[in-house]
Amino acid sequence: MAAHEAHAPHDAHGHHHHEEGFISKYIFSQDHKMIGKQFLMTAVFMGVVAMLLSILFRIQLAWPGEESDFLSFFLGETWAPGGVMKESMYLGLVTIHGTIMVFFLLTGGLSGTFSNLLIPLQIGARDMASGFLNMLSYWMFLISSLIMLFSLFIETGPASSGWTIYPPLSALPQAIEGSGLGMTMWLVSMTIFIASSLLGSLNYIVTIFNLRTKGMKMTRLPLTIWAFFITAILGVLSFPVLLSAALLLMMDRLAGTSFYLSDIIVGSEMLENHGGSPLLYQHLFWFLGHPEVYIVLLPALGLTSEIISTNSRKPIFGYRAMIGSILAIGFLSFIVWGHHMFITGMNPFIGSVFVFTTLLIAIPSAVKVFNYITTIWRGSNIYTPAMLFSIGLVSTFITGGVTGIILADSALDIAVHDTYFVVAHFHIVMGMSAVFGMFAGVYHWFPKMYGRMLNTRLGYAHFWVTIVGAYGVFFPMHFVGIAGAPRRYYDYTVMGEYDKPTFDMIMDLNVIITVFAIIAAFGQLIFLFNFFYSIFRGPKAVQNPWRSNTLEWTTPVSHVHGNWPGAIPEVHRWPYDYSKPGAEEDFISQIVPLAEGEEGDH
Amino acid sequence: MTKLIVLIVIILGVIAIAQLVRMYELSSKLRNRREEDIPNRDNRLNATLLLVFMLAFFASVIYLFVEYGYTGRGEAASVHGASTDWLMDLNLWIVIGVFFLTNALLFGFAFKYVRKPGVKAYWFPHDNRLELVWTVVPAIVLAVIIILGLRSWNEQTDESPDEAIRIELFSKQFDWTVRMSGDDNTLGYFDYKLTNENNPMALLTTKTIQDAIDSMEYSSTGIHALEAKLNNPHLIFIPEDHDLMVKDLARKERMVRMLYQLKARHNSALDARAMDDIVFNANDTLFLCKGQDYEFNFRSKDVIHSALMPHFRSQMNTVPGQTTRFKFIPTITTAEMRVKMNNPKFNYILMCNKICGSSHYKMKLMVVVLDKPAYKKWYAKVSKFDPKAADVCKTFRNIYAVGKPKAVVADSITVAAGTSVDTAAMATK
Ligand code: HEM
Ligand SMILES: [Cu+2]
Ligand SMILES: [Cu+2]
16 A cells, blocks of 8 residues: 555654644644544533533423522523523523534534544554644634534524524524524534534545555454544535535525525515525435434444454454445435425425335444344453443444334324424434443543543443433433423423323423433533543553554553654554454454464454 | 532532542552453442343333323324324334343343453354344344335325315414315415415405505505605605615515516406405314314414324424425314313314424414314304304405505514514514
């Protein structure tokens, strides 16, 4: 491969260390490891904010209209007069919660952290293809995060039309206050975010294609890299479509165009717009929106593949099938977007096509699940916190995945679309899974990031509180949904006026859910403490704490510019030679040449 | 004060945890244990906890199904709803089976194959037969699900028979309005530009067009009034106001041209279609007849809404600029449902299910299903022609005000570009 030869001159350069200033080391760093850590810190912060928002509106749902010191503390008199949340603020909080969780925590945060950290380290490269673009990508991410956060504090309130911002609601400030300045900020923030994501993704793709070390064939890449690779491709192909959707929306808002607007009278104002279609927006949005859920999910699946294999001391079962299923999921994710639009007035025949393609995706997903389970079967499983979170991920991926089959079935979706059943489904399959994957990654690669170890016992406590809390929050939501409760409702009293027993049942469940949510939120404090404490005071890490095969564990503990102090090691085998018969140790690093007569790869 | 106490408790808590961690680390150091070496005791403990968790999880899932799984929506109250429920149950059984099976395998193996000293993991990188099995078996199951699902979907979205009663549900922030097609069972045409207080659903007749033109031209904020104001040499405007008025005038001139086109194209023979339509007030209950085919059309005045009727297992979005539809046959009267639900106060409900503004959660409509005799009686009353009883007899002919629209009426529709609308006031409406 020409790539590593072209890189050779750099090797010599890697030896001498030039002192870096504080600013270029910690702030305007172009080093992928530091950028990864910057992404992680930002994402942790955004995640905490989004979680706090969810607790605020969960309190409203469980105890509607009751005064709460907690609410008045965080929201103040403007948004929670007398400690009762305002209805418009409820929608604002839900919207920003969803936006932050999906885009900032699980797209920017998850991919940004681990693609940056692991791609060069695991493929054997000195850094990303372009350190400068990579730095730019982080800074744009930070700016977009800040704009999104500031939009919470403006007078007219943040964007409030749901994270999907369907027009006309999002286009007309007359229809809801949040569609004024708040929506403009949302769009600006997301535009910058998309630019950041594109810069990052292009960089990842180029790096994986060109900078693999000698011997690192595509079929020797760890599954993490495969996952990041396909994720980046999905991002490059779908985010521009969201950008175009956002730009057209911006034009409808500012320039008087009619892409999404037609025949509207809002309040008492008759708009001239004619001929646009709100469905156009939905098509564009979900053309990103569905791949987006895999952009969120695939990196998590990649991380856990690596972690489960390492900690079961077994090769990941069906390596090629795993790659195949990532490719299949990636491809199929582009032709299923219509399953979000079964009841929007889209032609029912087109709906049938989307039913078919959507249910197809279940096949590669099932393959992945069974491969994980088989990997654990007859393993020698070691329960590090990372391993526990990975097992949690497989469980949530199953639990949330199976309800997807119901939602993908258009005939059934009619009755549960936009109810809490959907909220349960996507939180479990996307939210919990991806968050578990992210936690697993942090626990596993913390020594690589900070050169120190996280406290394992606190990790256990964190895991158990989180899985119990999270299932406790999201499983009961299925029943709220099947009882007919719509989502994005500030309270459910209207249901009570028509059918009191059902309303009572919903309220029972809502209280259970909120209590679990509060427990789960407290559980995250354990993590935050452990995380920040260990960065500074955790015990020093050894070079390869998990006795793992991949290349990142051949780099020294303390970070050096260029990753390897000497030449980049050459790769001789696939990354999953765990417990190979005939080998002495139960792991063989990728850089160990094949022994005499040993069968290569798999 | 409470805030202070909370703060102190939090700080103390953090310090306490920090101390515990320090102690733990010191003892690890003493015993020379490293963080990454998981002792067998911890390992087995977590493996056991995984199993315990699974059992507890399964138990709570079963508990939830028993306690809350009856679904508060009750028995499906429409023909297709019953088959949806059947299909839903079938899918749920499959899905729940898979859920229990795979979760059990996952947690079971995790428990069973915890590291044991001296036991090496089994080298098992792949097995084509196994992989084929779990590709093909899900594929077959999914094929069944797809076929059954699409059959039901096609039935539900198919066209209604001719005898289906046509009803329009008109949505706006934050209420629903019902329009029935009347004796000819055809809904009259509409055009949003004709909206005014007397014609909230913008029905299209020769007269409504003329009234819209008149109000656009002659009302107190109409074209002539605006022109007069702008040309009046004695009036001085601040520049912004002047610009707004000029814009407003231009816009109204464009709209009135479109209205004239509408008028020129209009065939007055079509008026009759609209005249016998029964137009209810916003929030007036939707009355349906048991066993009758219904074809629903949906329209939206402002943003997207969605008509969710959970008891009928029906839902459709309402989209501005577009008409959407669905159909169903109600099978259980409200009275019967009250018995079934064991709740004498039960009523069917239609809820808005697409976020549409701050009062989204209050946007609902009562639905009542009557048996045939009761329905007939009710229908005879509302469809009668009796100009003096316009509060009961709701045919369009009956309720549409005769004569020129009053100036106030015209006023309520301002076509101004920058008219500031008090959103807060709207929200509380
Ligand atoms: C502490 C944990 C969390 C709680 C208690 C929580 C709770 C909720 C609730 C109650 C809603 C409102 C549903 C509705 O009315 O439509 C919601 C919306 C949402 N949540 Fe979460 N959530 C949590 C974590 C997450 C995570 C990790 C994700 C990442 C995928 C996420 C993504 C979303 C999205 C996308 C929405 C939809 C927002 C919208 O309707 O526009 N949430 N969440
Ligand atoms: Cu999707
Ligand atoms: Cu609505």
